[in-house]
Amino acid sequence: MRTRDENKVDLIYQKAIEMIVKEGLDGFGVNKLAKAAGVSPATIYIYYKDREDLIMQVTLRATNHMMEESMRDFDPEMSFEEGMKVQWRNRAKYFLEYPLETEFIEKMRYSRHYDKVFEQLHKIFKETMGRFHHNALNRKELLKLPFEVFWSVAFAPLYQLIKFHTQEGSWGHKKYTFSDESMQQTLSLVLKALKP
Amino acid sequence: MRTRDENKVDLIYQKAIEMIVKEGLDGFGVNKLAKAAGVSPATIYIYYKDREDLIMQVTLRATNHMMEESMRDFDPEMSFEEGMKVQWRNRAKYFLEYPLETEFIEKMRYSRHYDKVFEQLHKIFKETMGRFHHNALNRKELLKLPFEVFWSVAFAPLYQLIKFHTQEGSWGHKKYTFSDESMQQTLSLVLKALKP
DNA sequence: AAGATAAGTGAGCGTTCGCTCTTTTATGGA
DNA sequence: TCCATAAAAGAGCGAACGCTCACTTATCTT
Incomplete structure (x- = not known):
């Protein structure tokens, strides 16, 4: 099977924090995060159940x-x-x-x-x-x-x-x-x- | 001309605070606020320029x-x-x-x-x-x-x-x-x- | 009583949202 | 080498979003 790219996880983590600090919890969106991290929205949902879960885990x-x-x-x-x-x-x-x-x-x-x-x-x-x-x-x-x-x-x-x-x-x-x-x-x- | 209903302004103020405390700035929406305060969304825009202005003024x-x-x-x-x-x-x-x-x-x-x-x-x-x-x-x-x-x-x-x-x-x-x-x-x- | 005016409404617009479906891609084990 | 499998992508769904328009309602002035 294809191996998990841990860099991608870290990038999502980093960008999520950046975005929430800059734009607040409102203004933070999954699609926006995906674009900022250079991944597909669908990829994010491999790691996180939903938006809420993402915020929690980060x-x-x-x-x-x-x-x-x-x-x-x-x-x-x-x-x-x-x-x-x-x-x-x-x-x-x-x-x-x-x-x-x-x-x-x-x-x-x-x-x-x-x-x-x-x-x-x-x-x-x-x-x-x-x-x-x-x-x-x-x-x-x-x-x-x-x-x-x-x-x-x-x-x-x-x-x-x-x-x-x-x-x-x-x-x-x-x-x-x-x-x-x-x-x-x-x-x-x-x-x-x-x-x- | 029709007189401004100050109760309505206060109700919007009160409900906005309630909603933001309970659901956070995300989860706070103008349409939702209008429903909670029992007014039309358009009414809110008489008092406030936009969502941002509302948050600021409140x-x-x-x-x-x-x-x-x-x-x-x-x-x-x-x-x-x-x-x-x-x-x-x-x-x-x-x-x-x-x-x-x-x-x-x-x-x-x-x-x-x-x-x-x-x-x-x-x-x-x-x-x-x-x-x-x-x-x-x-x-x-x-x-x-x-x-x-x-x-x-x-x-x-x-x-x-x-x-x-x-x-x-x-x-x-x-x-x-x-x-x-x-x-x-x-x-x-x-x-x-x-x-x- | 009637006209002028601003308050207030309800439907709905275009857009963005969270999220998923289908498809493609990369990698370990046989 | 090639299959099984999970990672990753891209297009796009329905719902909710911020906001506006055409219209009605209430109250002031005269």
Whole structure:
């Protein structure tokens, strides 16, 4: 039998992300994607059941990738400060290396597909981060807080910084540029907030 | 001449938000909206130039409303802590009173329409908040930080809390519920981070 | 009461959409 | 070498899309 062309799959993946970031979920069409990737519409339906399935699978793949990168060299047994530094560094690195995927994931987080896609990912994820949270509490390196409050203070500022960086300069004349320096600065504020 | 039925405009506004929150920007159609609002498609084009213009205007109206509510009783000459409390209280109140609009605005913030719509709003907004930021710095009630870093730490956690509240319980078995208590708790962490 | 005017309608236009059918092409195993 | 098989293509289906036109309806002014 004829062998599957994996380049084609990757091209579809890449173009789909590109198109959704540029034109949004509306404005994203299967025929358009086929043309952009230089394949027949029918080919896309070999890999994906339908439009919905395509969006889901692409989102799942991108998110999985980001999660893996975020968790590199991370161990929930680490000290609170050490663990936070690793996570922030990893996320920032991923964002700088894969800006398109980052923007795509952020878009999808606010789409109606979020719940289904992220549910299974977060099962494993929350287990690890839950352990990390638990350990930090036990060692009294972290204030006693509900997990969601902890999370909101610990990571939301980083994502907002990334958003500032990504978006056009609507907030002033000179655009904000994400840097290791301002990341470190923000992280130190967050640690100050969360440590007893 | 026949008088304009303002109820009809408001109904279109309300149904559009409902539909976009439920089905996303894809899945939102003019014909569908017309049916949902019980008007003719042609009627919609009396008020709006085209689909894009409709999305823009609805987003603009919703965001304007949120901004007004956020700024109620706020004065950039307030002390830093007082100002932060007012802003957090106002935003939380708006969110609890208008959960649909809140979800809609958050969705739109991550759509491709964001830049155009929010640009003009943020001009006034950033002026006021810039003054507030500036005053707090002068009075040494706030650490010396770039505006974006300040903003990320000051408000992103609140929006993340709201997102936790809104979304389904993917993060665990028991769903997080936003409350005045956890808002106060989170705000106190944020103030701790930002004060010298 | 009647005319002027803008609000509002319903049918339907051309186009694009998601998707499939039939056919062709490439490759592994016999 | 050639057959079996799955990949891939291209044309095009019905449905839904954004949008418009010819027309009716309600309300103001006089």
